[in-house]
Amino acid sequence: MSAAPPDPRLHVVIVGAGLGGCSCAIACALQGMRVTLLDQVPHFFPLGDSVGFGSNTTKLFKRWGLYDSMWAISSRAEESVMRDWDGSVITVDRTLGEAEKKYGHKGLIGHRGNYHEIFVERCRELGVEVRLGERIEVYDVEKPSVFLQSGEEIVADAVVAGDGVKSTGRTQVLGFEDAPIHSGYAVWRAYSDAAMFRDDPLVAPMLEKDTTQLWIGPDLHGFVTVLRDGKEINAVLTHKDVADVSEGWNFPAKREDILKAVEGWDPVFVRVWEKIENIIDWKLVYRPCLDKWVSDSGLIAILGDAAHPFLPTSTQGASQAVEDGATIALCLAKAGKGNVPLALNTYFAIRYEHVKAAQKVGISQRDKWHNLHDKESKVMTKELDTSKGILDSYHLWVHDAEQAVEEGWDKASAEVKANLHRQGEVKA
Structure with a gap:
């Protein structure tokens, strides 16, 4: 042959x-x-x-x-809602719903x-x-x-x-x-079934439709994304971090650290982090x-x-x-x-x-x-131009x-x- x-x-x-x-x-x-x-x-x-x-x-x-x-x-989701750390709405960005018209594709x-x-x-x-x-x-x-x-x-x-x-x-x-360099920041990230929030009076209204919500504050910003017709929820929070990444950068997170970081923030955002499961602390390598x-x-x-x-x-x-x-x-x-x-x-x-x-x-x-806010009072002291969207x-x-x-x-x-x-x- x-x-x-x-x-x-x-x-x-x-x-x-x-x-x-x-x-x-x-x-x-x-x-x-x-x-x-x-x-x-x-x-x-x-x-x-x-x-x-x-x-x-x-x-x-x-x-x-x-x-x-x-x-x-x-x-x-047809829009993204940007909020100040206390929950007040800064802007509603409709790029997700208008992307096909603006850019030719969703x-x-x-x-x-x-x-x-x-x-x-x-x-x-x-x-x-x-x-x-x-x-x-x-x-x-x-x-x-x-x-x-x-x-x-x-x-x-x-x-x-x-x-x-x-x-x-x-x-x-x-x-x-x-060798990779630690960026000085890390992300707490979690993804889970939204069923745990169905009866929660704070979070349940956010599950009525798919949505992307962003909170910003001094040295922190976080997203909550609702997917699959309100069946799944994803949360991320970027924060300062000084860890050594030489041994790795993917660790189980300590919930108490997260809650301390968002103390006094919008109760809806805080409640997500109080209950969401499977949280990872992901060191941002750069x-x-x-x-x-x-x-x-x-x-x-x-x-x-x-x-x-x-x-x-x-x-x-x-x-x-x-x-x-x-x-x-x-x-x-x-x-x-x-x-x-x-x-x-x-x-x-x-x-x-x-x-x-x-x-x-x-x-x-x-x-x-x-860096929009005064670090001590958390009052927004700089103007944010959102005329072209949040990103x-x-x-x-x-x-x-x-x-x-x-x-x-x-x-x-x-x-x-x-x-x-x-x-x-x-x-x-």
């Missing part, structure tokens, strides 16, 4: 099957590539809390066959774990080889390839590391260890947007949090990782199988300035919300990552090609 002919398709290995990694896998598969998606967890569970996607990514989800399934389990808010299940299933539908329980610690940047703990080596045309803030792939790309996302060989690239972790206040962390994946896939398709260094370096050239600017929004947004990141909703490649490829790839040629001459 003769051996099967080699697969002529460009083979992409993606390490890390989070939302960014799955997006890259889906986009590459839709371009006709062979994709192997690896993750160290042995089984996926619908864990986490809510995550939001702006119109900049929901347009991609429609093209990729994800949107309908995601919309079916998403919040039906935004989505839903449970991260449930969305992830949809992404993984779509990967499998498209023929992506999804391999779980595979921890990758060694890369060969020249082949390129990855080595599994079993000793198996998987050789590919391109390797993409979307393995988060503690990325091993990033170390391979940079050539040195770049680093400035790296200025190198591609290995010197040009065959390994990083995406998402591995390259540019976003603070939650940007509401763009997941969306920007998705855009990375879309950009990589289209650049690989345009460059072709023998031109991976051109593709991955052009991906960086197209994305870097956009992501760098977007990442800064999360910092400026947090600082704005946390400074709405301008990112118009972006189209695939269109950016279509429009920018010729110029960016020509510059990258010239630079690669110069580097080759120097090495020679």
Whole structure:
């Protein structure tokens, strides 16, 4: 029996099957590539809390066959209510309900774990080889390839590391260890069945319809999101924190610490934290947007949090990782199988300035919300402009990552090609 002919398709290995990694896998598969998606967890569970996607990514989800399934389990909230720490309404932002008219596509808010299940299933539908329980610690940047703990080596045309803030792939790309930095803040976060609040006179009225509510105060801001026709409730509260993240950043929270932080705040917000279960204290790890996302060989690239972790206040962390994946896939398709260094370096050239600017929004947004009040009296002393909505990141909703490649490829790839040629001459 003769051996099967080699697969002529460009083979992409993606390490890390989070939302960014799955997006890259889906986009590459839709371009006709062979994709192997690896993750160290042995089984996926619908864990986490809510995550939001702006119109900049929901347009991609429609093209990729994800949107309908995601919309079916998403919040039906039409507005976001911003409140002062005492519960008084500052503004009502109707962007959620008007996004389709303003930006061409709705935004989505839903449970991260449930969305992830949809992404993984779509990967499998498209023929992506999804391999779980595979921890990758060694890369060969020249082949390129990855080595599994079993000793198996998987050789590919391109390797993409979307393995988060503690990325091993990033170390391979940079050539040195770049440890995560604690941002000085952490988030208390919880997600649970709303049934416990059905008979609560304070919280029950908020469960009548899906809603997003934001409270802001000195050095604190928090969201409560009601989902699935009032059946689920998600709460997050960003606070200052001085913990050392070297040993980890995901711990069970102490309810007494939270209640002390929101003492005297709106009774509705306080009651949510008095009763909600499964609270995690999540240390916010941060680093400035790296200025190198591609290995010197040009065959390994990083995406998402591995390259540019976003603070939650940007509401763009997941969306920007998705855009990375879309950009990589289209650049690989345009460059072709023998031109991976051109593709991955052009991906960086197209994305870097956009992501760098977007990442800064999360910092400026947090600082704005946390410094409106006198620290002692809690009286709001600075004027807050909400004429464009409550989020400074709405301008990112118009972006189209695939269109950016279509429009920018010729110029960016020509510059990258010239630079690669110069580097080759120097090495020679």
